[in-house]
Amino acid sequence: MVQAPAIPRHRLWSPPENLGNLGWNLERTYSALPEEFYQWALPEFSAEPRLIQFNRSLAESLGLKLERAPAEILAHLFSGNQVFADHHPLAQAYAGHQFGGFTMLGDGRAVLLAEHRDRQGRLWDVQLKGSGRTQFSRHGDGRAALGPMLREYLISEAMAALGIPTTRCLAVVATGQTVMRERALPGAVLTRVASSHLRVGTFEFAARLPQLDRLTALADYAVARHYPELLGGADKYFEFLRAVIRCQARLVALWMSVGFIHGVLNTDNVSIAAETIDYGPCAFMNAFDPAKVFSSIDTMGRYAYGNQPQITAWNMARFAETLLPLISTDRQEAIERATGAVHEFLPRYVEARLEIFRLKLGLRADVADGVAADDQQLIDDLLSWMQEAKADFMTTFRVIAGDVGIGECLYWENIQFNQWYERWKRRIEQQGMSTVEGAAAVGRANPVVIPRNHRVEEVLAAAGVGDLQPFENFLQTLRNPFQPPDGEPADYGPPPAEADRCYRTFCGT
């Protein structure tokens, strides 16, 4: 480990003694990696930090007792004004393929504040995003604007509540400073909690270092942290590759099952722990369209909804390349084995997708021979119809769930949909359920609320002029996505009257 510089006294976190240490159980594991993997970086000082959001339920699940601390004290910590003694923050080094091209990157506007081990023994990265320049900032200002940070908070909480692996947000602090984008915007720092920030890009960085022991150290660290069951195995690195591929296949299938479009699936935004990470231009789709793209910078549609499985397979190929020297000393053999592993991605994805969509349609897999044989076709036919009819993704499943008052003309007056519905009914009956029971199963497996773009924009616009109430209300609703809010989903459920043809998302950098 490289000796960390001394932290100036006035930058040390020192909550009043009577609060104790508020449950922090800090460790230093990443900084034990070879020195190339990080740069020490102290957050820039914020003039007037103000706590805008604090995630109590997440804090509780991490075993933190932060609700005992006054907001000003939390604002100092989660702005980066004050940092933990003996835990100098650091910016992580990584590289990445961005829209297909290789680049050296690194945390240009983020620092790892600390690692925290919770009571279940799980280790978490606590990272500040938007906390100022680091050695990796290049031309960037290291800052973040309040709107995009609140957007990440809202959407990652929604994803977590939908049961999709994701990084979480513990806090958002307004810095009291202005950041310059197309116009002047209020600045903010977001505290991101992740099971780690190891990315495919971290391995791409390591693989380009001249010393092989650096790559080995990173791989050993990642296996111990995320796939400890593989430790001691004879073929550890190959099994590690396969495990990441399997988990990523499932993650993408989960995105696809809720109409989520990540928007910027560069290899530096692909987590080794297979959590959804980097909520820049992501969005949820309304009308079903595999070619759907929201991101303003994705002009070629590289990261369109329907491309996400293929692109993740491509990203897994970049990951596999980095591990070649660890898989075998015989390069040809390493390439053959790694290629085999990458080719497992799509079948794994198809398998996960089938399992997840069966659940969405109330279809059981443990049924008599032959009954489930056509499920794949049944699912694909529904999606084809949705595409043709421009049917809303979420609404379609609520219609099948039998929600009253929706879907009259588009669905029940449509011959193709009715034909499909008859097939679904027959399939449900073949597994010994009534249509009502089948519909109830669909109801339980599908959200009544997702962060629809127009709603997200509405609550962020209100937050931008100081009214956080709509944001809070929406956040609470999104935390129970399978339960109609007060029995009345009408406010949050339906797609916008005008389709989202013109909706654009931005990276927020």
Ligand code: AMP
């Ligand atoms: P992202 O698009 O957020 O995945 O970021 C890609 C790269 O650009 C990462 O290395 C970021 O740390 C860096 N970056 C993004 N925004 C800024 C910024 N405002 N200042 C400095 N670096 C940034």
Ligand code: MG
């Ligand atoms: Mg990124």
